[in-house]
Amino acid sequence: MMTKFRLQDHILVPEHILLSEEEAEEVLKTLGIKKEMLPKIRADDPVAKEIGAKPGQIVKIIRKSPTAGKSIAYRLVI
């Protein structure tokens, strides 16, 4: 069997961070929106599975961006 490796180690996979309840609350407050208005990520998405995201939680994604250097996005797990 092939050795299991971390998906996030791949250069094309951006960093995914699972937010705690308080952090999630904070993010929604600063954005001034409801959870459902965020973009979605599926709970069975390979990266979501890797970080153990459960539906209802929020994932923070840090991408490299050609225009801004680093860009931060949030996704609701469904």
Place this chain on the structure above:
Amino acid sequence: MIPKRIGGIKFEVLSPQEIRRMSAAKIITPETYDDDGYPIESGLMDPKLGVIDPGLRCKTCGGKAGECPGHFGHIELAAPVIHVGYAKLIAKLLNATCKECGRILLKNEKRDEYIEKIENKKRLNQDYEDIIKEVFRVTKSVKVCPHCGAEQIEIKFEKPTSYYEGEHKLTPKDVRERLEKIPDEDLPAFGMDPKAVRPEWMVLTVLPVPPVTVRPSIILETGQRSEDDLTHKLVDIIRINQRFLDNKEGGAPQLILEDLWELLQYHVTTYLDNEVSGIPPARHRSGRPLKTLAQRLKGKEGRFRGSLSGKRVNFSARTVISPDPNISINEVGVPKIVAEELTVPFHVTEKNIEEARELVLRTEHPKANYIIRQDGRRIKVLDTNREELAEKLEPGMIIERQLMDGDIVLFNRQPSLHRMSIMAHYVRVLPYKTFRLNPAVCPPYNADFDGDEMNLHVPQSLEAQAEAKILMSVQEHILSPRFGGPIIGGIHDHISGLYLLTRGEKLFTRKEVMSIIKPLNVSELPKPKYVKDGVEYWTGKQIFSMILPKITIEFKAEICQGCDECKKENCEFDAYVIIKDGELVKGTIDEKAVGAFKGIVIDEIIRKYGKDRAKKFIDDMTQLAIRAIMYTGFSFGISDEDIPEEAVKQIHEVIAEAEKKVEKLIEAYKKGNLEPMPGRSLEETLEMKIMQVLGKARDQAGKIASRFLGMDNSAVIMAVSGARGSMLNLTQMAACIGQQSVRGERIKRGYSYTNRTLPHFKPGDLGAKARGFVKSSYKEGLSPVEYFFHAMGGREGLVDTAVRTSQSGYLQRRLINALQDLKVEYDGTVKEQTSGMLVQFRYGEDGVDPTKSFRGKAVDIKRIIKEVLSEES
């Protein structure tokens, strides 16, 4: 008033009862009007269906024409017919249900499982099409009914409206009976709500007749009535229906009845959709296909795209455009006859009543066309009532005043692909019949003057006018949001003119300088550069500096040769531009400095002094350039491509040598001595090498030609300064056209059985000439064989552009539809307007407005450093 909002729309299928309930009249005769021109009762124009003739009253609601919205009627069909729109669904349903008991071909538990799944998806607002598809797929393969045990025979659906059970054809009546048997409980599994749709309603027994107002007849000039296409079709349906009934009562043989039934089906089908595949479309007597229900809705000219999404507007004009370099870039020349037709509302108040009175009394151009009284009545101002109206004028009235100089209008050229396609201009009323615009604004509109037409709209409210001035005026759009640089700037002659003016040290006497700067508002001349024999001389660079504000920049011009090491201010080509405190010290002004899309000088001015100064610079620049080019004179003709005998000889030598090389390559290939390049077959290697050799030969020929043409040749001036054309164009005109290609390869198609392109060559000839190398120049002229190959390559180019425009047009449409209600909020996030869904957390990830960026970059560090350093010193 609290505005009412639509919460939702639900579509259902009309049941026969519903059709009868909403019907105002049963229609039985195909006649429309009697001999006196009155509508016949129970006919297709029954007055109960509403009225279109003025003077008559509707028999249902009593309204006059225009008041009565019209009412539906109905036709009782003698035999059921399939509704084409549902034909496919009917086929699926027949295959999904038992032919005997009508139950779904699934066990109850399995059925409930699917219903559960669909309900779930519906609740989550997700697409449930896939599950329904699965239900139909699973049930179709079931052979024995799980409820009654009856064996199932697959029903074949034949377009457009026939169903076969094995060899046996099902009549619509059979179909309807089967659909009736499907119980309500099974319907949710097919995605149907039994309250909204019963499957048997998809087989028509009653046909609704649309109100007369939907299909008005028109009276031709000859006095004849001409009926609408829908009425024609309904007449056909009623006729056949009647004939079917008569035959049935008369006991006609089954065969004849079946034929009539088929005919009735045809008429009902084409009534609903006249473009169904598999049957010929119903035609008008003249041979034109009828425009029936589906055709009214479908496509670009249909109800949705043509009448609802797109409408026509008042206060607009369209005509041919032509250039006028003497007006500002934010002006538009409006023909007087257009200005006399378009109006702007003028609200009469106590303060301006005298002015208003004057407008009403005027008999020439900026006069009043209409007066709108407080009660909303519009009165046309005529010679006969002018004085009376002026007398009665009072505050609160509105005068529709003719368009005049200084009014703001929106100017547009299709296709409106970006926001610069509609900009606000100030009106200049001019004689003749074309819209005039400054040629510097051609790039954003992508306009030229080969017959282009443009549209003009007059904003009516003060809010709209203010918004147009602040947000849409031309100077607001000098910088493009596409790449953060100027999109408005000099083109063609502007660039040639300034190039001629500023190149090297051209000297002008006082008189000459005056004639060049005449259109500019310059009150003081700088100190003359030279004084010889008591005569003062100014350089072209000094003249250009007169229109520059105080800016300091350095850059390489378009004519820069790209030397290995830049000598900067000592550039021997005068290609290194230095502007110091608004003074052109060194270098030549060309496309890089003032051209649209490039325009470094314009860019600098707009950043340092703002939009209005940049607008003024462009205005001055165009005027100056045109004066400058007129001063020296500038022309181009076929003799400008003349090259000496000697050059021709050299070019021929180069090409002959290349052809020899090609022959050698082919020989090597045939002998098998050719070394294949990595990853390429032998044939591909040969092709690539030949292309390389011939390409090089053409470049060499071009170099020879350009050496003999010289820098004062007008074609060369245009090419190097970036005004028009390229060196390649010149090469092709003067030296050699080069290899023609189809699909990026040398031309190889033709007589494939002999493997040659034309019968002029030996089979299998791979030589340059036989594969589309054109060694002539456009000036020399092409040989017949060359001409043919050139036409092949040329045709491919034409087809490519045609395909590309249509494809990118459609892509644009889809993109705009997808993006139209996204908005950048004040906090920098991008949200969808209707649902509030977040699309981007920060616009473009960096939150930068590209118009305010420096050529796409958020900060121009170089510039900041330069500014700080210059402040210190």
